[in-house]
């Protein structure tokens with residue numbers, strides 16, 4: 306039976322990615338060696354890294370002012386890395402507290418300087434994206450989270466400011482057009498929309514570096530990875546290979562603008578059913594709803610077991626909401642086909658006929 310995987314991350318990837326990764330585990334590039342047993346400095350491994358970086362540049366239209374780096378430690382290690390590289394000794398930074406990951410980023414940055422939280426939606430369990438806040442002009446940067454994976458909210462626009470904007474795009478990178486030139490740093494853990502777990506991407510405006518007066522450990526210094534072309538130390542060839550294959554797939558689909566149309570169609574179908582169906586309620590503020598993660602709850606928890614049984618029967622998996630929100634979360638990343646959303650919507654309709 307075909308399974309419809311709505312996992313929030315690590316998440317569904319295109320079938321071709323799985324096929325080629327499986328093949329590479331046995332015999333990479335017909336070399337007689339597995340991709341798991343080769344040096345990251347072997348010529349065809351270097352090609353994987355170079356291709357992955359070039360594809361990010363191409364698909365996101367990254368300007369010459371920026372470089373694309375793959376690092377380890379996921380998005381979580383980018384939280385302190387960003388502060389290490391951009392927050393001056395004795396300096397200040399502004400942060401938007403729009404969700405749990407944003408709060409984690411704030412916690413890490415506080416180790417490095419004074420953090421001004423410009424707005425927070427924490428008191429409403431992060432069910433909306435704060436707006437109308439002011440970003441001070443005397444901060445080293447402003448940090449925000451484009452998509453709040455757990456709560457199902459997404460920034461529809463980014464503030465205009467003279468300070469560098471740093472954005473955690475872990476769960477919506479490459480899902481729609483973004484003007485990279487407007488950002489100082491964009492980073493993302495790979496496992497939501499870019500590839501398998503095991504790497505993070507950082508897109509860094511080069512002229513922002515080297516100004517903090519800090520003695521940055523080599524690995525955490527963006528400048529190191531720029532100089533070494535993302536091969537400072539041993540990187541996970543299989544993980545970056547997965548990213549590369551996924552980016553190649555995305556390019557074949559017509560790139561970011563083409564996939565954005567499909568993502569919009571998926572989200573529209575999903576939210577239309579959440580709003581139409583009397584047995585469910587969406588948890589996120591309507592105007593801030595995420596195209597990637599749709600969060601909703603059952604109005605009557607007494608029939609939860611019945612709904613869950615119907616989901617299972619239809620092959621819908623990993624729909625459980627995060628424990629901080631409860632209910633359900635339909636994650637609709639690039640690789641999730643519209644067909645899977647249609648299956649889920651159909652289950653919700655049938656559920657309403659039985660229990661509505």
Ligand SMILES: *Cc1c(COP(=O)(O)O)cnc(C)c1O
Pocket residue numbers: 314378379380381382406450452453454455473474475476494495497
């Ligand atoms: C998942 C997630 C993270 C954490 O990613 P890791 O790679 O596990 O550290 C950070 N930010 C956002 C927005 C996320 O969705």
